[in-house]
Amino acid sequence: MKKILAIMAVAAVSAMAISANRVGPVSTYGELKANGSKLSGSCPQYQNEAVQVKGMSLFWSSAADSATAFYTEKAVNLMVKDMGIEVLRFAMGVSNSFDKGRGYITGGEDLQKAYLKNVVNAAIENDIYVIIDWHIESSTGYTDDAVKFFDYAAETYGEYNNVIFEVWNEPTGGWSEVKSHADRVISAIRKHSDNLILIGSTGWSSNPAECAGSFSDKNYGCTLHFYAATHPANGDKAQSAASAMSKGVPVFATEWGTVSADGNGGANQGESEKWISWMDQNKISWANWSASAVNEGSAAFNKINLDNGLSYSTSGNMVKGWMNKGKSYKDCGLQNGSSSGNSGFSTGVANGAKTDLIDDVEDNDHYAYTGGFWSAWTDAGESGTNGVGKSTLTNAKWENDFGKEVYDVLLPSDGGKNTSKYMVGMKGIKLARGTYEYAPYADLGLNLTKDTTVFNMKSCKSISYKFKGASHNFRLETSLVTNWNFHHVNKDASEEWKEVELTWDQFNQEDWGDNDKHFNLKDKGLDKVMRLAWEVKGVLNVPDAQNQPSLDYLYVDDVRCDGMSITAISGGAGDTPKSSSSSNGGKSSSSKGGKSSSSIAPTQSSSSVAPVITDLLVIDDVEDVDEVLNTTGTWYAYTDVDGGGQSAITNVYDPALPGYVVVFPGTKDATNGTQGFVGLEGISWKDGTLTYDPFVALGVNLNADTSKGVDLTNCPVISYRYKGNGHTIKLQDGQVTDFAFHNRRVESAAEWTTIAFAQEEFKQPSWTETKVDFNWANVKKMSWEVIGALGYSDEFQPEYNYLYVDDLKCVAAGSVGVRVSRKAASDLKLTVNGDMLNVVTTAAARIQVFDMQGNMVMNRVENAAGNHQVSFQGMNRGNYVVRVKSAGMAKTARISIR
Numbered sequence: 001m002k003k004i005l006a007i008m009a010v011a012a013v014s015a016m017a018i019s020a021n022r023v024g025p026v027s028t029y030g031e032l033k034a035n036g037s038k039l040s041g042s043c044p045q046y047q048n049e050a051v052q053v054k055g056m057s058l059f060w061s062s063a064a065d066s067a068t069a070f071y072t073e074k075a076v077n078l079m080v081k082d083m084g085i086e087v088l089r090f091a092m093g094v095s096n097s098f099d100k101g102r103g104y105i106t107g108g109e110d111l112q113k114a115y116l117k118n119v120v121n122a123a124i125e126n127d128i129y130v131i132i133d134w135h136i137e138s139s140t141g142y143t144d145d146a147v148k149f150f151d152y153a154a155e156t157y158g159e160y161n162n163v164i165f166e167v168w169n170e171p172t173g174g175w176s177e178v179k180s181h182a183d184r185v186i187s188a189i190r191k192h193s194d195n196l197i198l199i200g201s202t203g204w205s206s207n208p209a210e211c212a213g214s215f216s217d218k219n220y221g222c223t224l225h226f227y228a229a230t231h232p233a234n235g236d237k238a239q240s241a242a243s244a245m246s247k248g249v250p251v252f253a254t255e256w257g258t259v260s261a262d263g264n265g266g267a268n269q270g271e272s273e274k275w276i277s278w279m280d281q282n283k284i285s286w287a288n289w290s291a292s293a294v295n296e297g298s299a300a301f302n303k304i305n306l307d308n309g310l311s312y313s314t315s316g317n318m319v320k321g322w323m324n325k326g327k328s329y330k331d332c333g334l335q336n337g338s339s340s341g342n343s344g345f346s347t348g349v350a351n352g353a354k355t356d357l358i359d360d361v362e363d364n365d366h367y368a369y370t371g372g373f374w375s376a377w378t379d380a381g382e383s384g385t386n387g388v389g390k391s392t393l394t395n396a397k398w399e400n401d402f403g404k405e406v407y408d409v410l411l412p413s414d415g416g417k418n419t420s421k422y423m424v425g426m427k428g429i430k431l432a433r434g435t436y437e438y439a440p441y442a443d444l445g446l447n448l449t450k451d452t453t454v455f456n457m458k459s460c461k462s463i464s465y466k467f468k469g470a471s472h473n474f475r476l477e478t479s480l481v482t483n484w485n486f487h488h489v490n491k492d493a494s495e496e497w498k499e500v501e502l503t504w505d506q507f508n509q510e511d512w513g514d515n516d517k518h519f520n521l522k523d524k525g526l527d528k529v530m531r532l533a534w535e536v537k538g539v540l541n542v543p544d545a546q547n548q549p550s551l552d553y554l555y556v557d558d559v560r561c562d563g564m565s566i567t568a569i570s571g572g573a574g575d576t577p578k579s580s581s582s583s584n585g586g587k588s589s590s591s592k593g594g595k596s597s598s599s600i601a602p603t604q605s606s607s608s609v610a611p612v613i614t615d616l617l618v619i620d621d622v623e624d625v626d627e628v629l630n631t632t633g634t635w636y637a638y639t640d641v642d643g644g645g646q647s648a649i650t651n652v653y654d655p656a657l658p659g660y661v662v663v664f665p666g667t668k669d670a671t672n673g674t675q676g677f678v679g680l681e682g683i684s685w686k687d688g689t690l691t692y693d694p695f696v697a698l699g700v701n702l703n704a705d706t707s708k709g710v711d712l713t714n715c716p717v718i719s720y721r722y723k724g725n726g727h728t729i730k731l732q733d734g735q736v737t738d739f740a741f742h743n744r745r746v747e748s749a750a751e752w753t754t755i756a757f758a759q760e761e762f763k764q765p766s767w768t769e770t771k772v773d774f775n776w777a778n779v780k781k782m783s784w785e786v787i788g789a790l791g792y793s794d795e796f797q798p799e800y801n802y803l804y805v806d807d808l809k810c811v812a813a814g815s816v817g818v819r820v821s822r823k824a825a826s827d828l829k830l831t832v833n834g835d836m837l838n839v840v841t842t843a844a845a846r847i848q849v850f851d852m853q854g855n856m857v858m859n860r861v862e863n864a865a866g867n868h869q870v871s872f873q874g875m876n877r878g879n880y881v882v883r884v885k886s887a888g889m890a891k892t893a894r895i896s897i898r
Contacts, residue, residue: 018160020336024127025053025086027331031161032129032196034219037245038283039196039252042161043332050283053129054323055079055087056300057255059292060135061115062093062102064511067292069304071115074471074492076122078310079291084325087129089254089287090119091169094136094145101515105145110520114508116153118489121506124162124336127329131254131287132157133166134185137204139173141181151188158193161336165189165197166254170204170225178202179214186217198223198252206237208251212244221250224284226275227298230261233274245282253279253286258315263289263296267315276322288319293791295691303791305539307471307493307550311791345420345466346558351570358532358559358566359446361422366398366410368559369568370455372447372531374424375400376407379436385761387435387745391442394428401450409444414468414555417497425555429470431538431547435745438766439540440547444554445533454479454528460561464501467534468494469554475533476507478525485509487521488535493551501562513769532559541693541789543796614812617715619702621807625676627663629808632704635678637662639696644689647788649696650682662698669723669804672752679804683725685788685797693790698805699783709733709778715810719756723749724803725786731762732781733774740768741783748799756811782808830884837870837882845886 020027029041029051038050056079059067069075071090079085092112095103102108116132123130132153134146150165157163167185171178182199189197197220201207204225211222222244226237241251256275258267279286293301300316312320348362349355349369359368366373375398379389398408409424424444431440448455465474471493475486487507491500504521519525536554538547620629627635637660639647651660662678669677678698685694702710712718718729726748730741742762746755764771786803789796829840839847842865849858849870857880862868870882 018121018124020127021125022127023329023331024080025329026124026127026129026162026336027334028329029053030332030334032164032285034196034221034250036248037250039221039250039285043334045332051285052280052283053086053285055085055089055128055287056083056291056319057089057131057133057287057289058091058119059290059294059299060091060093060096060099061112062096062099062104062106062108063292063294064098066294066299066304067290068115068511069293069306070291070301071119072306072490072492073118073122073125074306074490075291076119076126077492078306080126080128082310083320084323084327085128086324086327087131087164087285087287088119088123088291089131089133089166090116091133091135091290092116092149094134094142095138096136100511100513102511104149105142107515110505110518111508113152113505114489117156117503117506120157120160120163122492124160127162129162129164131164131166131198133169133254135169137170137172139171140177141168141171143181143184146181146185147188150185151191154189154192154195158189158195161195161334163193163195164252165193165195166200166223167197168200169255171200171202172204173202175202175210178211182215186215186220190217194219196221198254200225205255207240208249209240209243209247212247212249221252223255224251224253225255226253227257227259227261227263228271228275229257229259229265229268233271233278238275238278241284242282251282251284253284255289256286257289257298258318259297263298265297267297267318269318272318288315305542305546307538307548308546345418347420349568349570351568353568354565355568356560356562356564356566357568358448358561358564360420360558361410361424362420363570364410364422366400366408367450367569368446368448369566369570370448371450371569372452372455373400373450374409374444374446376409376426376442376444378407378442379434379438379440381406382436386437386763389436389440390432390434391440392428392430392432393426393442395426411555413557418466418468418555418557420557423555423557425469425553426536427553429536429549429552429554431536431549432544433538433547435747437745437763440538440544441535443533443535444556445531446559447531448529452530454530456527457529457561457564458526459563459565460526461563462501462503463559463561464499465559466497466499466557467491467555468497470536470549470551472554473535473537474500474502475531475535476521476525476529477531477533478521479528479530480519480525481509483512483514483517485512485514485517486533487525493549495551497557512766541787543789543792546789546792546796615809616812617712617810619808619810620700621674621809622663622676622678623674625663625665627657627678629700629702631702631710633701633706633710634704635662635698635700636660637680637696637698640688640690640694643692645694646686646688647694647696647793648682648684648686649680651680664804672723672804672806674806677804677806679724679802680786681802683786683798683801683803685793687790687793690790694788694793695785697783697785698803699781700808701781702779706780709775709780711777712779712810713776715759715776716813717756717758717811718809719754719811720808721752721754721806722746722784722804723752725798725800727784727786727803729757730783730785731774731779732783733776733778734780735772735775736764736768736770738768738770740764740770742774750800752804752806754807758813830882837872839868839870839884841865841868841884841886843886845884848883848885850881850883 029046030043032039041051093099093103095105104112120130167182199211200223201210205223208222208224224241231237244251258272259265289298292299293304302313303311346360378391382388393407395407397405399405411425413420426444429442433440473488473490475488477486489506507521509518536549654661666674680698683696728743728745730743744757831838845862847860
């Protein structure tokens with residue numbers, strides 16, 4: 001077959017073609033061919049030369065995110081740039097006990113095809129080889145499904161020099177089954193492609209001699225799998241490989257590990273080096289297992305947060321050293337696909353004209369040619385039911401058509417290659433989780449209709465856009481998805497303008513335990529599109545400092561749908577942004593309502609009770625300075641040591657309790673002003689052999705009889721005061737068995753702070769598969785866990801190495817906690833004049849206003865001493881709490897607006 005047919009063959013399936021953006025091994029060697037006992041290339045210089053390529057095998061694509069995080073363009077780019085991989089094995093999970101419906105034959109066919117396209121496209125763009133592997137360990141190859149899959153894969157990618165096909169990962173049955181399976185799959189592939197095919201053997205592909213000579217195909221090789229800590233380099237596996245090569249068939253080690261055959265144990269460097277030397281001598285190409293961060297010794301990486309680069313395990317560091325990093329490549333000139341799309345930038349579409357552009361922003365307004373509008377938002381705008389994030393942008397603000405203030409994304413072109421006048425984008429992206437339950441994010445979005453109803457995109461064959469900046473998830477949001485698990489494709493960061501073209505089978509949904517609700521965009525949903533979004537997203541449970549995008553901006557231009565005919569709605573001269581420079585988001589903090597009255601009564605905070613707290617039950621105020629609660633239970637502390645961690649606290653361990661001493665006299669921290677409190681001191685995180693995040697915890701059994709709980713049915717709000725590191729408060733009623741306890745996140749506080757949570761605010765984490773309603777009639781335990789991030793303990797420790805807790809109570813609904821202080825506040829004066837609050841300070845001050853649910857609705861900084869006026873005109877009717885802090889002093893006041 002001629003490679004010149006590649007464009008037509010691929011276009012028939014994917015409506016696009018891919019080309020390399022660098023010169024790498026594929027441009028240098030060409031298509032790999034079986035040439036006697038060795039592999040050669042199709043480039044003239046290498047047609048009779050032995051070619052050896054080295055790289056990595058991905059972990060099962062049907063596994064969890066510790067594996068699938070590496071099935072992304074970003075991960076492929078990093079492995080090429082930092083490791084120097086020349087080949088990547090796509091280990092497509094067919095069926096396995098852990099796949100939870102993600103396997104190709106267990107319900108995940110669409111997901112696996114999306115992974116396939118994203119990985120293979122990234123490999124082609126990086127000019128490396130990619131092995132498409134039917135990854136299953138079984139006595140049956142599920143041949144009918146395999147034939148269907150390889151027919152699709154070969155038709156889609158079979159004309160690219162990059163692609164190699166592996167027909168069965170590790171057979172465990174007899175040879176007749178293996179051969180029959182291979183014969184049928186080879187026939188399916190050969191309908192579309194003459195590329196190299198790799199064939200396994202019995203005993204988990206340990207017997208390549210069995211494979212060699214068994215097929216009449218002219219371009220095949222036999223696979224070899226081994227693990228250095230289990231299989232010696234001078235053993236039977238190497239002998240079988242030598243026998244295969246003696247029969248004139250090449251061998252490819254598509255899976256080998258530095259550790260034991262079960263994937264675990266320590267890396268055996270000595271035996272691994274012997275294998276490396278043997279493979280080099282015999283010019284055997286190889287892919288190391290595995291490019292993942294799974295909990296195995298074989299995993300090359302130990303973190304899935306990739307924005308700060310790859311983080312290597314012991315095995316990964318060893319394997320990296322055996323790659324061909326820094327090798328020089330030279331393009332031999334063979335054609336290998338071509339670029340599609342529009343290389344230039346659009347310069348505008350007239351109003352009423354027909355176009356396939358959704359928007360090119362050249363009319364300089366906030367509206368697309370479809371009539372919808374652009375905006376941006378972050379997790380800081382969350383409602384609070386899942387916590388509130390602190391991510392920010394430096395964009396100005398804009399009031400959209402619904403009166404909501406959002407970030408203004410309309411920007412002038414950044415120049416350079418972007419020859420248009422305008423673009424949209426986010427600037428100064430800073431991700432900060434705050435108390436948000438999920439990963440922090442910042443989103444650039446385009447509602448396709450002005451009234452945010454659905455838009456029909458069924459005639460759109462593929463969607464393209466140009467971007468520059470941060471790595472992001474490009475989302476297509478349809479009304480059929482109601483839980484935010486929208487279809488998306490991840491695109492890696494780019495410092496230069498880059499065109500992206502995507503077909504609908506590249507979009508997938510996250511594994512949120514809702515796989516039964518997943519669907520393919522090709523089948524449905526394209527007539528019900530609400531919004532396009534470009535999401536810059538962090539990773540859950542990663543320190544903010546380690547969770548920032550590598551580029552703090554994202555610019556987008558020329559969003560286009562191939563096949564659509566849009567009648568352009570153009571604003572021409574552009575609309576006028578209604579911007580705000582308010583530090584707290586302008587109008588969002590002063591919504592319309594009744595005028596304020598003068599019923600403001602400033603009160604100085606007490607040491608233990610915020611003025612708006614109404615006690616129903618004091619579980620323990622620790623004023624008796626012992627570990628026993630008023631409900632008869634006890635305070636205690638624990639760490640992750642039992643799970644293999646090495647996190648620690650410096651609290652005294654008392655064998656008489658037995659346990660850590662967690663009760664401190666009030667003199668331990670005079671700013672508290674009470675007789676006693678409980679807490680943790682000297683907190684440090686260390687992973688040890690943990691498979692989950694390191695932690696230390698303060699705990700309490702509510703009942704002396706730990707088999708029983710306490711009835712808190714009539715406790716609408718849990719309140720406590722704390723000082724120190726951020727933490728997660730967890731409740732237990734005895735129902736949860738998978739550690740998915742009902743919880744809330746709390747941020748660090750340098751001063752004693754009152755916090756209050758209503759019953760309904762305590763939720764289980766999203767990952768649990770067994771959600772239960774919390775039984776408030778049987779509350780057994782509470783804990784305050786100070787949680788780190790697995791893999792980061794060497795560089796990341798708590799912001800404060802202590803956590804103090806006091807005044808654990810049940811309080812009335814409507815109660816709210818605010819920060820309090822023991823320092824005198826006589827130099828702060830609060831008076832009322834009509835609907836104005838006058839604040840007199842002797843230094844710079846911060847003025848904050850909270851509603852009665854604890855939400856901050858105003859946050860002002862006055863940079864000098866003097867008389868400062870705060871207007872309450874336009875605020876909603878109701879009760880509020882004002883707090884003023886200045887020069888270490890604080891004063892609070894309750895406000896009633898009628």
